[in-house]
Amino acid sequence: MHPALRSWRNDVPPNIVRLLAYLGAIALLSIGGAHFSKSPKVMGAITPVHQGWTDIERPFAAFALSIPEPADVPASYTIRRHTVGNGRKDILTLGEPDSAAPFLRVEIYRPGNEVGRFADPIEEMILSADTFGPADVKHLDKPLATKFGLITIVPFVASQGMLRRCLGFVRAYNDPRVQLSGWFCQGGTEFVEQSTLACALDRLTLRFRRQ
Numbered sequence: 001m002h003p004a005l006r007s008w009r010n011d012v013p014p015n016i017v018r019l020l021a022y023l024g025a026i027a028l029l030s031i032g033g034a035h036f037s038k039s040p041k042v043m044g045a046i047t048p049v050h051q052g053w054t055d056i057e058r059p060f061a062a063f064a065l066s067i068p069e070p071a072d073v074p075a076s077y078t079i080r081r082h083t084v085g086n087g088r089k090d091i092l093t094l095g096e097p098d099s100a101a102p103f104l105r106v107e108i109y110r111p112g113n114e115v116g117r118f119a120d121p122i123e124e125m126i127l128s129a130d131t132f133g134p135a136d137v138k139h140l141d142k143p144l145a146t147k148f149g150l151i152t153i154v155p156f157v158a159s160q161g162m163l164r165r166c167l168g169f170v171r172a173y174n175d176p177r178v179q180l181s182g183w184f185c186q187g188g189t190e191f192v193e194q195s196t197l198a199c200a201l202d203r204l205t206l207r208f209r210r211q
Contacts, residue, residue: 052114053080053089064207065092065106065200085114092204097131098161100187104200109179118172118179121152125168129183133160134168144169144194146201148180155191156183165191169201 059079078091088110095103107128111118119127122139134156143150154168166185173179184192184200 052083052085054083055080061090061207063090063092063106063108063204065094065104065204082112082114085112087112087114097185100162100164102192103164103185104182105184106180106182106201106204109181111177111179121154121168121170124170124179124181125154125156125183128181129156129158129166129168131160132156132158132164132166132183132185134166135159137168144198146198148201148204151180151201153194153197158185162187165189167192167194167197169197 056079059077061077065075073094074096076091076093078089078093080089080091081087090108092106093104095101097103097105118124122137125137126134135158137154137156140153140155142153144153145151148171151169151171154170156166156168158164158166164185164187166183168181168183170179170181180201184197186192
């Protein structure tokens with residue numbers, strides 16, 4: 001485990017029973033996000049991006065992914081809204097995307113009418129990580145146990161920019177329709193340990209703003 005993430009080892013064990021509560025709250029937050037996106041006082045301006053998605057400036061963060069170490073690791077929170085289907089993506093990142101140091105990206109996707117079904121896990125990794133130029137993509141038979149349930153693991157090599165090895169992860173739910181995905185990358189010849197990825201995902205929580 002990387003020193004910057006070592007304290008994650010002490011996280012609470014996976015709790016699959018809490019999964020339904022998380023997904024229900026995600027659905028409510030997505031509905032609320034649709035309301036916030038229409039209010040310039042809350043969400044701010046909208047910046048166009050490719051393939052029908054827009055980045056919302058000054059987004060209301062519905063989720064948190066915190067670590068107890070000093071806040072010297074670059075972090076970002078992005079909300080994207082589909083211009084036609086009204087789907088929403090909350091994207092959290094920790095670290096630099098083009099660096100040998102660990103880089104974690106987590107995406108919570110609540111689709112609207114823009115898609116009829118979620119993509120195959122390997123196809124999803126290739127599409128979402130296109131800027132990394134994923135190569136040597138594999139699909140591990142054994143899923144990863146987390147508090148969100150069993151998650152498909154898709155290792156790949158980032159061939160664009162600095163050579164990095166990444167653990168992609170995907171889990172889709174039908175009721176409500178939500179997809180949890182992302183990747184955890186690092187430079188060198190070794191992949192991030194799966195236990196480290198599990199600890200990181202177990203720190204993903206809902207964030208409620210006080211009224």
